[in-house]
Amino acid sequence: MNNYQETSEAGIINLARTGDPRAFEELVHRRQSIIRNLMRRLCNDVTLAEDLAQQVFLKVWQSIAQLSRVNAFDGWLKRIAINTWLQYLRKNDAMRNSLEFNDTVYVPPPGSNGSVAMDLDKALLVLPEQVRTCVVLAYHEGMSHPEISEAIELPLGTVKSHINRGAKKVTEMLAAYKQPTAGEKV
Amino acid sequence: MTDELDRDLLLEFAKAEQPLKSKEFTTNVMRETQILGNRKKRSLWLYGLVLLALCILFAGPLVKLGTMFAIGFISPLVSFENPWLATLTMPVNNIASIVVAMLIGGRFIWKKASQ
The missing domain is CATH 1.20.5 (Single alpha-helices involved in coiled-coils or other helix-helix interfaces)
Structure with missing residues (x-):
C-alpha cells in the first residue's frame, strides 16, 4: 500500500483507469472526505449521505476507464456526485416537494457547544430540498448560478431566488444558534 | 464566479x-x-x-440460411449465352446489386427530402 500512498494524483488516477483496485482504493481514501461532506450538506442525513457517497464511488469505479483526461477527474467526480444526489431527489419526487421553510425541525439550543459543521447542517435542514441543493451547490461547491440552473434543470431566476432566500434563512438560523442564553455572560 | x-x-x-x-x-x-x-x-x-x-x-440452420441468401443474391437476373457478356455484366446482373442500388437511391432521396 505504501507505494500507492506516495504515488502522485495523476499516477493514481491513471492506474485506477486501468482497473487497478489498490490504486482505486487509494483514490477513494484521498477523495472520500470531499464527497461525504458534500453529501452530508446536501441531504442532512448521515446514513443516507454515506450510502450516496458509496454509490458515487461505485459509479466512478464502473466508468473511470472512460475518463479521457486525468486532470478532469475532480470535475468529473463532482458531476457524478451531484447527479447521484439529483437522481435520488427525482426518484423520491423531492424536487416537487413544498418550497416552504421547515422551521419546526430546527430549534436552536442557545449556548450549545456544537461544531460548525453540526450547526450548519442543522440550519440547512430548515431548507426544503430544492432550495438546500441550490444553496449547497453555490456555497459549498462554488458553482455559478447558470451552472446550477443547468445542472438541476431549474430556471435561472428560480435558482437565484432559492439561493438568496436560502442563504438568508441559514444566516438567520446560524446567528440564532450562536446567540448566548439570557443567563450567560455576553 | x-x-x-x-x-x-x-x-x-x-x-x-x-x-x-x-x-x-x-x-x-x-x-x-x-x-x-x-x-x-x-x-x-x-x-x-x-x-x-x-x-x-x-x-446449422443459420449457415444454411446464409448460404441460400448468398447464392440467391449473386445469381444472375438475366442469363446471357455469350460468356464474355455474362462476365462483363456479372457485377450488376444480380439481386445484390439491385438491393445496393435501391439503398443508395433511397439514401439519396432521403437526403434530398430532408434538406
Missing part, C-alpha cells in the same frame, strides 16, 4: 468542511466493488453460455 454570495456564509461552509475518517468507508466501497465485479463475471459467464447454447442449436 461573478454571482454575489454572502461572505460570512461562505466562511461558515469552509469551516464546516471537516476531514472524515476514511478506513471504514473505503473498506465498504472496496467490498462493494468486489461484489459488483463478481456479479459482472457471473453475468458474462451466463451470456457466454446462452450464446454457446444458441450457436449449438441454431448454427
Whole structure:
C-alpha cells in the first residue's frame, strides 16, 4: 500500500483507469472526505449521505476507464456526485416537494457547544430540498448560478431566488444558534 | 464566479468542511466493488453460455440460411449465352446489386427530402 500512498494524483488516477483496485482504493481514501461532506450538506442525513457517497464511488469505479483526461477527474467526480444526489431527489419526487421553510425541525439550543459543521447542517435542514441543493451547490461547491440552473434543470431566476432566500434563512438560523442564553455572560 | 454570495456564509461552509475518517468507508466501497465485479463475471459467464447454447442449436440452420441468401443474391437476373457478356455484366446482373442500388437511391432521396 505504501507505494500507492506516495504515488502522485495523476499516477493514481491513471492506474485506477486501468482497473487497478489498490490504486482505486487509494483514490477513494484521498477523495472520500470531499464527497461525504458534500453529501452530508446536501441531504442532512448521515446514513443516507454515506450510502450516496458509496454509490458515487461505485459509479466512478464502473466508468473511470472512460475518463479521457486525468486532470478532469475532480470535475468529473463532482458531476457524478451531484447527479447521484439529483437522481435520488427525482426518484423520491423531492424536487416537487413544498418550497416552504421547515422551521419546526430546527430549534436552536442557545449556548450549545456544537461544531460548525453540526450547526450548519442543522440550519440547512430548515431548507426544503430544492432550495438546500441550490444553496449547497453555490456555497459549498462554488458553482455559478447558470451552472446550477443547468445542472438541476431549474430556471435561472428560480435558482437565484432559492439561493438568496436560502442563504438568508441559514444566516438567520446560524446567528440564532450562536446567540448566548439570557443567563450567560455576553 | 461573478454571482454575489454572502461572505460570512461562505466562511461558515469552509469551516464546516471537516476531514472524515476514511478506513471504514473505503473498506465498504472496496467490498462493494468486489461484489459488483463478481456479479459482472457471473453475468458474462451466463451470456457466454446462452450464446454457446444458441450457436449449438441454431448454427446449422443459420449457415444454411446464409448460404441460400448468398447464392440467391449473386445469381444472375438475366442469363446471357455469350460468356464474355455474362462476365462483363456479372457485377450488376444480380439481386445484390439491385438491393445496393435501391439503398443508395433511397439514401439519396432521403437526403434530398430532408434538406
